[in-house]
Amino acid sequence: MYHSVGDCSDDPxxxxxxxxxxxxQLGWLRRRGLRGVSMAELLAARARGKGRGLVGLTFDDGYADFVETALPLLHQHDCGATLFVLPGRLDGDNAWDPLGPRKPLLGARGIRLAAAEGIEIGSHGLTHIDLTQVDDALLHSEVAGSRAVLSDLTGALVDGFCYPYGTIDARVVDAVRDAGYRYGCGIDPGPLTGPHALPRVHIGQNDTAVRLLLKLKLHRLRRRPVEGA
Known part of the structure; x- marks a missing residue:
């Protein structure tokens, strides 16, 4: 689970x-015989029993620096990824973060460019709000509405959803499933773990080769296998 790629000097x-x-970090994966791919590619490969050696790479929020900085590095290392974007904040910024610098978000052009370069586009909701705290009407708009907007924007079906802040409950997971998404990404969904509540590991600036190895081993120990994914 990545977010922004850029200047780390002010990053609360x-x-x-x-x-x-x-x-x-991408070089470390490749040297270990691993390759970063989109979540769609990873799940499809696992369904065929061919997931060994693949690692799902996700980038949350849809920062403009994904196209400018992350995408060339992914290509350099022959990796794919899934980019979870906010179609209700096109060309906006990370206004939901009260601290730290304002970071610009991708607009329609940048999202289409990423998709044309082979990046899977998924939804992060419309506006980055805690979905467990909203009523049913707003939940439907954020989940199903964002999928419709992104499908129109990219001209392709949107299969993946990412829960803002990683907060979920059974009602929210059901809404994602009912909206037609094939999978959903959380952080540590606990008993809700399944195809529509997949666990991920946060990767940050301090994750050197040693920390990456520890995170890989701990993730395998902590997470039970996800049936149907």
Whole structure:
């Protein structure tokens, strides 16, 4: 689970990795015989029993620096990824973060460019709000509405959803499933873990080769297998 790729000097939420660090992290994967792919590719490969050696790479929020900085590094290392964007904040910024610098978000052109370059586009909701705290009408708009907007924008079906803040409950997971998404990404969904509540590991600027190895091993120990995914 990545977010922004750029300047880390003012990063109170630890959401940013520098280009050099991302370069080294992707290189670490490749040297271990692993390849980063989109969530759609990973899940399809696992369904065929061919998921060994693949790692799902996700980038949350749809920062403009994905196209400018992350995408060239992914290509350099022959990796794919899933980019979770906010169609209700096109060309906006991370206004939901009260601290830290304002980071510009991709607009329609940038999202289409990423898709044309082979990046899977998924939904992060419309506006980045805690979905467990909203009524049913707003939940439907954020989940199903964002899928419709992104499908129109990209001209393709949107299969993946990412829960803002990683907060979920059974009602929210059901809404994602009912909206037609094939999978949903959380952080540590606990008993809700399944195809529509997949666990992920946060990767940040401090994750050197040693920390990456520890995170890989701990993730395998902590997460039970996800049936149907």
């Amino acid at each position: 939420y630890s959401i940013t990795v520098s280009p050099d660090r991302l370069d080294h």
